[in-house]
Amino acid sequence: LDLRAEDIETLEELGAGNGGTVCKVVHQPTKTIMAKKTIYPQSLLDSPALINQIIVKTPVDQPSILTPQSSGEPGGSSRPSRSVSTNLVNKASPQKSLTPGSHTDVEPTKYTETPSSTFVRVHHQTMKQKVDPKLLVRRQIMREMQYMHDCDSRHIVSFYGAFMNDGDISMCMEYMDVGSLDRIYKKHGPVRQDVLRKIAFAVLDGLIYLYDCHRIIHRDVKPSNILVNSMGQIKICDFGVSGPLIDSIADTFVGTSYYMSPERILGSPYSVKSDVWSFGMTLLELAIGRFPLASEDGQSLAVFELLQRIVNEPMPTLSTDKHYTPELKEFISMCLLKDMELRPTPADLMQHHYLMVQEKVDLQQWAKDMM
Ligand code: ADP
Numbered sequence: 001l002d003l004r005a006e007d008i009e010t011l012e013e014l015g016a017g018n019g020g021t022v023c024k025v026v027h028q029p030t031k032t033i034m035a036k037k038t039i040y041p042q043s044l045l046d047s048p049a050l051i052n053q054i055i056v057k058t059p060v061d062q063p064s065i066l067t068p069q070s071s072g073e074p075g076g077s078s079r080p081s082r083s084v085s086t087n088l089v090n091k092a093s094p095q096k097s098l099t100p101g102s103h104t105d106v107e108p109t110k111y112t113e114t115p116s117s118t119f120v121r122v123h124h125q126t127m128k129q130k131v132d133p134k135l136l137v138r139r140q141i142m143r144e145m146q147y148m149h150d151c152d153s154r155h156i157v158s159f160y161g162a163f164m165n166d167g168d169i170s171m172c173m174e175y176m177d178v179g180s181l182d183r184i185y186k187k188h189g190p191v192r193q194d195v196l197r198k199i200a201f202a203v204l205d206g207l208i209y210l211y212d213c214h215r216i217i218h219r220d221v222k223p224s225n226i227l228v229n230s231m232g233q234i235k236i237c238d239f240g241v242s243g244p245l246i247d248s249i250a251d252t253f254v255g256t257s258y259y260m261s262p263e264r265i266l267g268s269p270y271s272v273k274s275d276v277w278s279f280g281m282t283l284l285e286l287a288i289g290r291f292p293l294a295s296e297d298g299q300s301l302a303v304f305e306l307l308q309r310i311v312n313e314p315m316p317t318l319s320t321d322k323h324y325t326p327e328l329k330e331f332i333s334m335c336l337l338k339d340m341e342l343r344p345t346p347a348d349l350m351q352h353h354y355l356m357v358q359e360k361v362d363l364q365q366w367a368k369d370m371m
């Protein structure tokens, strides 16, 4: 689907997060209802913090990555393999790898050094065309996002495509008409336990799919990124679409999250196990109907206080005096093990006895009740 800004008509705003807003839109040519999210607004892409972070390098054997493709936006059809593209952004000592190669049809490369010491390696050819490096960065992002087309699982929100409008990059995804789980529990209270088990399964299955099939770590598991539609389907969204450039943006900009694991707070790189932590925190929140880490009087904590609790203090567990099962309690506690080594992977969790219960749950009816 070739998405163009002028074909998209906004119907209503669905919500706003850190980066931008999500709107319900209609793609006029196909009359498809979609959710449109501005992921990389101009303000972010042009911020000095980002420019300082991004060092875009094109290896000599991959000349097409940063040169504009003649096939137009977005991205064209070439998809470099992940293992190759992972090497494209290298934050460490740029000079070392800036040895111009002897590629046959590309003239020696030029490096533009901006005052903010960004090295953008641009092909000579591109320089002659006076292409703005910022535009190249945007094109590269668009290209990296094309991977999302390959994600196809019943527990992942589908991706229709991305487009650039002025300086903003937006993406369109499947519209989920019941909305996100944070809205659901804030309106209807704690999530029913039989439904919670189905949610746990759906999210885990989605995470395993992303990791096993695409080596994607979600990086932002939380109730607002789990969506429901009126067919009773449960799907995850907003996963860390990753390509080298997007990864580096994520490293710079994915701010503090209340769902961050201790090791992330302490600066370790993401791993699937950090997702498991966030998943545990999410389940706990849905089970009790409030964010688990609040102060005694139920007030939300200051960010610093919150982070220090996650790192230093025992994590809350489900009280068994309520109707919660010991299996759920244990399941959540395992996700919230502070020591990453001890914490299970999503695949380990799939084998947990909490998920072994075979139970018929009318999710469609539940979803209708939640609308
Ligand atoms: P956050 O996830 O931090 O709340 P977002 O910008 O990702 O911020 O999303 C804002 C809100 O828009 C979400 O809380 C959710 O309720 C809604 N939303 C996001 N994507 C969709 C979608 N595909 N379908 C329906 N609602 C959505």
Ligand code: MG
Pocket (backbone or CB within 6 Å): 017, 224, 225, 237, 238
């Ligand atoms: Mg979101």
